[in-house]
Amino acid sequence: MSIDWMTVGAQIANFLVLVWLLKRFLYRPILDGIDAREAEITQRMTEAVDAKDGAEAITEEYHEKLQKLHVSQAEMSETIRKSAEDQRDTLLAEARNQMESERAGWQAHMDDEAHKYTARLQLAGADALLSLTRKALNDLADETLEDRIARNLARQLKPMAADLNAAAGDGALAIVVSHSALAQSVQDDLVAELEIMFPQVAVTFEVDEAQSPGIMLRIGGAQLAWTVDSYIDGLAASVDDRLGNGPRV
């Protein structure tokens, strides 16, 4: 065991050189690289924290907007619901009114049709009654309907004499209007009867084919009708009364 001091000196020099070499090529590059990487990691962490904060802020803002949107959506839904209900009520009212109007129109049309039908029925009935009466009178009594009506009118005038005088006033002319010309004997009977009740009144006879079969008497302001139409009207009124004023269909 001996020490070679030359070798010792050389080894000290070698060691110092090795320290410098490793410092130059090992420690400094490695530590600088680690420091740079740590700085980069720190920077990235800072950026990540900033990004996370930003993302959280955006998320918070998004949640607030979402909350507002939900509230707005609820309000909008409520508004739309109310609007829809109002519109539905309006449409229902319009439909109801329109239906009521149509129903009223339909009812009016039905009533009109009923009236028309009744009128046609009356006319048909009157025609049938008239034809049958004419035929029966003609076949059985050899007499016309108008003649028979006139004779009957003559008999009916007596109970109404006072009323007719009051209604006739100062009338000087009595006009007897018939659907067809009356027989002379009938005219004479009628004149004789009228002269008894109205001595100062002149009697004239007129024919009006547009008039319903029968006799119409006009004295001054008074008018007395004894026609098939008036008879039918009276008959219809009687039927209505019996039906309790119901529709005449």
Next chain:
Amino acid sequence: MNLTPDNTVMFTLWGLPINATIFYTWFVMILLTGASMLITRNLRPDVPPNRWRTTLEVIVKGIQSQIAEIAPGPSRHLLYFAGTLFLFVAVSNLLLVVPGFEPPTSSLSTTTALAISVLIAVPLFGVSSRGLGGYLKTYLEPSFIMLPFNIISEFSRGISLAIRLYGNIMSGAVIAAILLTVAPFFFPVVMDVLGLLTGMIQAYIFAILATVYISSATAPPSQPEKDIL
């Protein structure tokens, strides 16, 4: 049988004999420097670290963390010095398994050189840390009576460092050589494996002791010295 490679002259350079200790020291130096240069030549922030660079980072950070457990504060100069001590001793001892290689650490001259380096480094680090007065004052602590003992202690540290490392490595190499002569097939392998373990432990101990000595010299006055191994 040569107990030290100092006696083996490899070649002569400009009239100076280059013995095996210096030759293999240069070999270790070239190996360490070359490997470092190769691995760190493309070391840029934009280049991702490869496995070799990561290995070096693990080694350097490991040394740095060991120093940080002992030294009062982070010091790159201490890392350069103690880290180089560890790497040189460790690589020299690990190369014991290479046939024909004689570890420079099995030479008392090398271990003496390293011990002298530590012996010089301790006051240098102490003076740079505490100042000349502050460092010299440590020799008078806890009282001036302790001055000769402190001086003796300082030198005995270096001597113990040198002898410990030399004895372990040289004895390992010598025992392996003897066993290779006696029983050449099995025991030398076992002893070499044991030598690797011993070599690594000795490298660790040498570097740690150097760090402890230096850190005790650079520690602030209020801080008590850390216990040595």
